[in-house]
Amino acid sequence: MERIVKFAKVIRNNWKKSVVGVIALYYGGATLKEKYEINVLMRAACKEAAKYGDSLIPMERNPTVITVILNPVANKRKAKRDFEKYCEPLLHLAGLQMDVVQTTSEGNAKEIVESLKGTEAIIVAGGDGTLSETVTGLLRRNDEANRFPLGILPLGRTNSIGNTLFPGGDGVEKVKQLIDASMAIIKGNTVWKDVMRIDPVVTEDETPTRPIYAMASIEWGAFRDTLAKRDKYWFCGSLREYAAFIFNGYKNSLTWNCSGTIKYTPPCVGCSNCVAKRPEVKRKWTFFVSNTHAAQDIDKTKMVNPECLMTQEICFKTSDFNIKTQNVGNSHPIPALSIILGRNTYSYTEFVSEGWNRLSKSPNTEPIYARTIELLPKDAEREVTIEIDKEEFDMKPVKITLLPKIVKLFCNASD
Template identity: 25%
Template sequence: MGDKCVIVSQWTSMLNIVERHLKRRDVCYTSITGAIPTEDRQARVDSFNVPDGEGTLEGTQGALFLFDLNKPMTVTKSTFWRTVRRCVYVYCGIEVIGTHVGELLYCTGVSMHPTILHGDLVIAERLSVKLGNVHRGDIVGVLSPTDGSLICKRLTHKQLDRIYDCELLPKGRVPRGHSFVQGDNTMSSTDSRIFGPVPDGLVEMATIVTKVGNAGKTLWRHKKKTVAAGVALFYLGDWLNQLRRESHIRALYAKEALKFGQFPISAENTPRRVTVLVNRDANERHVNDKFTKNALPLLHLAGIQVDIIKVESPDQMRSIASVIDNTETDAVFIVGGDGTLAEFLTGMFAERKPELISTIVPIGLFPGGNDNRSLQLLIPNLFQRKDDVRLQCESAMALIENSTHVVHPFKCSISSTLPPTPEVPSAVVPSLAIETSETTETIPTDDPNENAETSDAIANESVEDTKDNEEKPKRRPEEHQEGTVVFALSDVSAGWFRHIEQRKHKLWYWFGWKRKFAYFWEMLKRSPVPLEAEITYEEFCTGCRQCRPAVIQEKPKWRWWHMFTGTPKYANLNVRKNYSNVVNENCGRQHTDKIVASDLIIANVQTDQNVSETSRLELIANDGEATGRFDVICDGWKRCRESATSLSTDPDFYSKKLTASKIDLFVKSLPSFIPKLAIAGDWRTLEDYSNRKVHIEATDKIVQLFVPRQLRFDHDS
């Protein structure tokens, strides 16, 4: 736009980003923020003489920037003191390192020829002296007993060592607590032969590490050690830089959360109550530490009452979800991954009493799992990056800001295709009991005590049988139990790519290369045998009179006083769209297909509430017969390069794509090494899979989920 331009943004985060970049370029600028009325929009732009078509304002809330690239940036008072503070930090750091670790020294004189020449720069360290790790033959820096200057000598003898031909030591031994030092050039060195042994307290510098001039030769001579040390220093520096950056980002989010905590509330109101359910086993037991460090302080700063429950088993998670309601808490914050969320949703919809459905509270999800597919499908532009402290902080800020989004889970069940086993008719049991009673009655005895003992024994046996029946626990839906029902938000997947993505976490010792190595190593050991399945699916329908119930409007109840007040009118808060006039001929139409794939994904994709009241299922699969080991490695490495965790970055990789509302999966063949499916990230082994049916259905059940809208800070904030 030339020297002067106007930059407009509706978001406060954009204001901070632009200001930061302008400061880095030393640009003089003026920022104007606030609500801009509609009639003042173009006038404000015209006042800055912006060329036509280059400046527009969208919305009423925006930020204006006017800067001139020809003017230097004015150094403000805050900038000056920030520079002074940084200089003080640098000076203190150098002083501490030089006093306790080591420093760079300039050597003069010829006393250490030929080891150290006149004018050489050497690196000396102090840790060996502090740790008492100085040995004979080491080059040390000693304070001269004559003038107090720092001299460089070689330590030749330590305490109680015998020395011959030294006039200063009549006993021929070095005294306790002293050291004997000499220069390599004995003809031109002033050392302990002149001023005697020096106290150990005067030994300041320890081993001279290397001469700067010979550093290249030394590093080349020790190539393996140099490479190992370089790699270690690189990762150490990157780790320290990441710690510094994450600490700074936490401080920025803490300031944002504190704004909500400082907002006054009435004495009659109570603070918001949030129940946190922590899955201790999620993400190799690291999720609790991440939540405590990144999200919990923000909730406290925002003035929220937090109750933490550490869940020990999936049964406990489902039990809590089936009874928790809005009288106990205002929101539930789940700390875990997709499997933890699926257990909570299963308890909420499968085990909750129907009359308690209206008391469901909003849910927040802390991205502490390995993949977090639920959030990736919902907000793909934010949650593609993993292990980002900003995403964990944003999940807490979404709960603080009450930023909710309506989502619909899907239902998945695994059942048998075999007919049920016939049971014994109940009419046979009484006849057996009658025969038994008749038999017992036909054994007369003369002893009445024996008859009493016999009747007591029969009674005790019946009581024990009753207790055994009562002590049998009720069957709950487990991983391999028949008729398992799971509600989840993420997906159902199978194949080698899902297996490798789960396997990579066990190769942690490869650090940043673990994911690429997992693809290479698994395909080196095994061939990607595809899975074979037949599917029956029902076409997706956004809503019609066939699949949506008719809207029934209840008439208001009439009372006698309505003769004077008129007919009552009640606002219906749960108004549903009327589909009685919508006709869809393809609704409910079923199709069959066959799948041979090494990567199968059935994802639960959310739809616009104005378009459909349910989510939709999207099935994608590749051509397993045409995918070999090299193809799996290449596509896996492409995913690593693009930071894609679940889907391929190549649009032509998947040969089959379809959308449905219901899918029945009949597995015909599975790789012998991985005979299982992943439902919401948790593996479910399919025993006798040829007689199993996996039913997946999109539901109209509603969940209010706290989700972040954007990342308000970047890594360089």
């Protein structure tokens, strides 16, 4: 209770600071230094990008064509403005010919990428949801030998993969992040990343649906539900996430009972059981030639691992269920998905305290590592929602398969 009283005082002080900040912003005094630093950063970045456009691309060569999938409503409709202000000028100066396609509805990015032709790279200008849709459209294509490298411009509200590749923050730090992401595309350095393939488990009477793909996480439970409500507490400013745990820690509307069965197979470096031989990739384009992190040319289809197909089964009941890839902090030495099963029950104060701790660090729970996971939830009395790369879906039985090093992303040279 003492922590909650202190938090109430912080909320009050934060509200006062917000009012002062709005007044200062109105008069322009508080942002002059920030604007100057951003102008200096953009001037230097434009000079560097122009060098690539002037000297590194032969005059006789046609401009490199890239397709930008822009979600104009991402980050409360700020994504389009920030793209045009901080990213688009750098890409133009580097000599790239951009075809900017704005998404118009949920799922539109998948449709755009599935039918895309005549491009040499795809740039995702949005958040986790736009990236997941783009990757889904990319991996649903039939021309496996002709996939495109992906660039990420972290312009969404949640940017799990973008923040991992290009650490950022607010204000000047956010602009630095967008400059780094744009310059990574221009310089052409790439890294291979893992993807989760998620297939609905259907009965004989049901029609199979197409899989979806995710690069970060699957979340289910009370902690996820609480953070989904944070915008209701906008009056708390930057502390709205803390407020969400205070006002929802006792509510039955949260999913306190995540129960069911998981069947999983252990991690595998790759063998004849789990690796399909891929066709050789031959590209006619030459601009994106730097590939310091290319996948190793080892024929794993000839390797034998008898433990790869061994299945283990666990019945679980928890208020916090999470599956993550190695793209967002899973540190297993070989390709693996991490399964985190939290505690069954929390008191109100325990839930608030744990929720606040998770806003700054990952939960201290020993994960289970797997290559494939069959998630079979127990029938619930009400509709249950899970989150796949920050996009909400109805909870259904699914099979999750790790696809190691299958998507190529632009990155900094040091990654």
